[in-house]
Amino acid sequence: xxxxxxxxxxxxxxxxxxxxxxxxxxxxxxxxxxxxxxxxxxxxxxxxxxxxxxxxxxxxxxxxxxxxxxxxxxxxxxxxxxxxxxxxxxxxxxxxxxxxxxxxxxxxxxxxxxxxxxxxxxxxxxxxxxxxxxxxxxxxxxxxxxxxxxxxxxxxxxxxxxxxxxxxxxxxxxxxxxxxxxxxxxxxxxxxxxxxxxxxxxxxxxxxxxxxxxxxxxxxxxxxxxxxxxxx
Amino acid sequence: xxxxxxxxxxxxxxxxxxxxxxxxxxxxxxxxxxxxxxxxxxxxxxxxxxxxxxxxxxxxxxxxxxxxxxxxxxxxxxxxxxxxxxxxxxxxxxxxxxxxxxxxxxxxxxxxxxxxxxxxxx
Numbered sequence: 357x358x359x360x361x362x363x364x365x366x367x368x369x370x371x372x373x374x375x376x377x378x379x380x381x382x383x384x385x386x387x388x389x390x391x392x393x394x395x396x397x398x399x400x401x402x403x404x405x406x407x408x409x410x411x412x413x414x415x416x417x418x419x420x421x422x423x424x425x426x427x428x429x430x431x432x433x434x435x436x437x438x439x440x441x442x443x444x445x446x447x448x449x450x451x452x453x454x455x456x457x458x459x460x461x462x463x464x465x466x467x468x469x470x471x472x473x474x475x476x477x478x479x480x481x482x483x484x485x486x487x488x489x490x491x492x493x494x495x496x497x498x499x500x501x502x503x504x505x506x507x508x509x510x511x512x513x514x515x516x517x518x519x520x521x522x523x524x525x526x527x528x529x530x531x532x533x534x535x536x537x538x539x540x541x542x543x544x545x546x547x548x549x550x551x552x553x554x555x556x557x558x559x560x561x562x563x564x565x566x567x568x569x570x571x572x573x574x575x576x577x578x579x580x581x582x583x584x585x586x587x588x
Numbered sequence: 589x590x591x592x593x594x595x596x597x598x599x600x601x602x603x604x605x606x607x608x609x610x611x612x613x614x615x616x617x618x619x620x621x622x623x624x625x626x627x628x629x630x631x632x633x634x635x636x637x638x639x640x641x642x643x644x645x646x647x648x649x650x651x652x653x654x655x656x657x658x659x660x661x662x663x664x665x666x667x668x669x670x671x672x673x674x675x676x677x678x679x680x681x682x683x684x685x686x687x688x689x690x691x692x693x694x695x696x697x698x699x700x701x702x703x704x705x706x707x708x709x710x
Contacts, residue, residue: 359702359703360702360703361615361616361700361701361702361703362700362701362703363618363698363699363700364609364611364698364699364700364701365697365698366605366609366696366697366698366699367695367696367697368601368602368604368605368695368696369601369694369695369696370594370597370598370601370619370694370695370696371594371597371694372597372601373597373600373601374597451590451593452590453590453593455593483590483626484590484593484626486626487590487594487625487626487627487694509674512624512673512674512676513624513625513626513673514626516624516673516676516688517624517626544684545674545675545676545677546673546674546676547676548676548677548684548685548686549684549686
């Protein structure tokens with residue numbers, strides 16, 4: 357006969373440890389007045405190109421920095437360093453996503469009050485990063501026009517945990533027969549009301565409306581970017 | 589596949605809770621998992637087997653209870669089930685839902701332990 361057992365009720369989040377670190381990070385970011393934006397997408401959607409463009413355009417008017425996560429190589433950090441912004445690489449080894457603790461370790465020694473914006477580029481992966489809070493203020497999910505309009509339907513969880521969708525490589529839309537209405541319908545189905553920006557990091561199309569959105573979000577969070585006051 | 593990372597966190601959290609409550613002989617970990625937690629149940633079981641093999645947790649089962657996907661429907665003015673993770677709308681009236689009230693859970697809800705209290709009649 358099986359031994360009798362009893363149930364002891366507990367209430368514990370599995371990712372409690374990550375959530376605690378993320379909460380502490382969020383408080384540090386808030387205190388330092390830095391607005392933190394994370395980027396997730398599948399590999400090859402153009403996260404790094406988009407981030408490079410953002411850093412380059414924001415740098416003359418704001419103080420920006422970035423952390424970039426990859427399984428291996430520091431190619432992306434070196435590429436982003438061309439923007440002249442401070443950039444650090446997080447090499448995750450075999451881990452397919454960033455965790456809050458990796459962010460905490462990577463910002464070690466940085467004076468966060470030196471930044472208006474800090475960008476966190478996650479490992480290229482539309483599945484695993486969904487569960488991990490990194491302490492960010494805003495999570496962007498990117499998908500490019502070359503990936504298929506139903507990408508949001510295939511990866512609903514990541515779209516549902518993100519705040520804003522970025523349709524990237526919009527300059528290729530016509531060449532690859534991108535069906536804009538169908539893409540927007542897919543986004544709306546998995547995350548009703550989600551704000552969408554269509555951009556091309558290559559031509560700069562759509563960057564300005566997005567950057568205005570970003571700076572207004574940041575200033576409403578009382579971050580110290582002075583863009584609105586004309587410190588350009 | 590991040591289920592292995594999730595399982596490592598799960599064992600750490602369960603171990604911490606067991607120590608805190610002075611529980612020995614944990615025979616099962618009961619987990620509530622929502623469809624929007626970003627974790628695949630089957631992959632979680634596989635990762636759990638892999639991670640516990642040859643450890644103190646080897647004889648401890650993982651029991652997963654799925655939580656419903658639900659949200660606040662502004663038309664019905666009530667919490668309603670959501671059609672599916674690819675159709676975030678009210679099952680009753682089809683109104684899109686922006687406020688999820690259930691479906692993101694990834695929580696340990698109970699630890700099952702050997703009942704060490706001697707049976708009075710036995």
